[in-house]
Amino acid sequence: MKNRSDPATLGEAWDGMQVFLTGPVLAMGIVPGFLLCVPGLVLFGAALVLPLVLLAIVITLVGAVLAAPFLLVRAIRGQARRYRRRQPRSARPARAAGSSA
Helix, strand or coil: CCCCCCCCCHHHHHHHHHHHHHHHHHHHHHCCCHHHCHHHHHHHHHHHHHHHHHHHHHHHHHHHHHHHHHHHHHHHHHHHHHHHHHCCHHHCCCCCCCCCC
16 A cells, blocks of 8 residues: 655644654653653753754854855955065065055
8 A cells, every 4th residue: 555645844844843842841741750761861852952963063154154255365365464574675566655554
């Protein structure tokens, strides 16, 4: 017999995940010993910690991508500044009389 049901939509998947995460919390009041077993604690802790770890990784990657252009321009400016300091004054191009810095 073939399974002819449609695949779950995004909303249904999200609802299923919420039931999976909130089920143990609600069951604690009904069955107090439910989360006292080690596998239950491990699985429940993993269900809570794993999304936080993934969120931290994503935020770090986004920050690195957003900071890359700034750091690249800063490195290029630093190299140009060091290159100018290494040249003798006689080799440097003359500045206009009204310019500063």
